[in-house]
Amino acid sequence: MALGPRLDLRQSQSLVMTPQLQQAIKLLTASNLEIESFIADALEGNPLLEAGEITSEQGGESGEQDEGPGEEPTADMLMTEGGGEGDAPLDLDPGALDIDRETGDGLLGTPSAASAADAEWGAAGLAGTGEELPGLEASSAASLSLADHLLAQIGAVARGEQEAFIARHLVGLLDDAGYLHFDLREVAEDLGANVAAVDAALEAVQSLDPSGVGARNLAECLAIQAREADRYDPCMQKLIANLELLADGEVARLKRMCNVDDEDFADMLRELRGYDPKPGLAFAPASENTITPDIIVRSNGSSGWDVTLNEETLPRLVVNRDYFIELRNGSPSKEAQGWLKEKLADAHWLLRALDQRQKTILKTAAEIVKQQEGFFRGGVSQLRPLTLREIAEQIEMHESTVSRVTSNKYLHCERGTFELKYFFTSGVGSSDGEGASSAAIKARIKALVDAEDPKKVLSDQKLVDLLNEEGFDLARRTVAKYREAIGIGSSAQRRRSKKLAGL
DSSP states (O other), X not given: OOOOOOOOOOOOOOOOOOHHHHHHHHHHHOOHHHHHHHHHHHHHHOTTEEEOOOOHHHHHHHHHTOOOTTSOOSOBOOOTTTOOSSSSOOOSOTTEEEEETTTOOXXXXXXXXXXXXXXXXXIIISTTSSOOOOOHXXXXXXXXXXXXXXXXXXXXXXXXXXXXHHHHHHHHHBOTTSOBOSOHHHHHHHHTOOHHHHHHHHHHHHTSSSTTTTOSSHHHHHHHHHHHTTOOOHHHHHHHHTHHHHHTTOHHHHHHHHTOOHHHHHHHHXXXXXXXXXXXGGSBOGGGSOOOOSEEEXXXXXXXXXXXXXXXXXXXXXXXXXXXXXXXXXXXXXXXXXXXXXXXXXXXXXXXXXXXXXXXXXXXXXHHHHHTHHHHHHOGGGOOOOOHHHHHHHHTOOHHHHHXXXXXXXXXXXXXXEEGGGGOOOEEOBTTSSOEEHHHHHHHHHHHHHTSBTTBOOOHHHXXXXXXXXXXXXXXXXXXXXXXXXXXXXXXXXXXXXXXXXO
């Protein structure tokens, strides 16, 4: 067969991501700070864009001055909340969505002032030692926030998903110095958990680095550090419990209470002065790393929930009418006109992309609230198992889109501020077909064990039977795994401990 050149015409189909589509995906994943940075770059690179605000009156005037459909728009005053295909601004509130409970249709408290004992420690505990705490400049130089540092450690110390969930919430309540100024009963009530579970989560937080974080007062902060250094003997315990006497200069009385001589007491003071009374100040201040929620959830009574976008985080952009006309009339060359049209198209695309981003976030958050309504009503024990696929199917979007939406996005409700990812949990089957989250199962096991008769300790098989009666489809090994994950001993261990406690 002879070989020779020839031309062939073939057709093929391929999926290509345009630069604009790639940019839209990045915008969907971006956090608030990243969006602000992106908009700042866009304002710098596009002379037709300006940062601005709009009122309903301005919107009406602008709408009346729109040009005909056959002309280039000479003026746009568009907000990212409402920018659609047209050029006129939209006078609506897309940042709000109401969810009905029946049909399903549609951060932190101010830290209290430092305690008097804290001030006394600064005056008496460090006086005359020649040692000073790090200056404000050194503290501000830290690039990592205390919360970020602690959150990275929780997974290694938490005994189960519920404890990790509560521990993350407690970390968010710490002040810049690392202290917790909230009553545990109030925290338990906010989360719908029992006080024992919150107390266990606090112990986990107090075991994190730096030593002393999670303390509720100065004495507890120093006691945590003393235990870490293996120096919390009865003498040190009495010294830390009576810091007010140290501040008053009653050294002789303290030595008698601690039953030590001058040399031992001086050694104890040196040890005490080596501890950090404000361990959190070694990290960046929380004010520089404050989490601003993207979604606000409020109860509107018996009818359902109001899910709104946080308007403070919505970027507003304006296309400058006067400057566009000036450039168009003053640029007769085709190249200049082409450049101007390109910039105008870029401005319109950015407004539509940001608008679509906000609507997608709202739609996803509304469905999460609908699926996890039990959490908002009853707390962490009511969390149900939820996957990205379930949300994607309900809102008719791809699973990867939901994953991007829930990254770096936060929801604020009466129970606190939570990342959207927190509402996706694994679970087990139940008789009603709904399933139950592993966190809820663990909470139920803890409640059953806490209420058991000391003379009739529940075995794992008995726990299985009780949970099956309540509609939870569990195997014995699953119950044993969950029991161990939340730090509950076997029935034999609990029987021995309760027997000893009753002696």
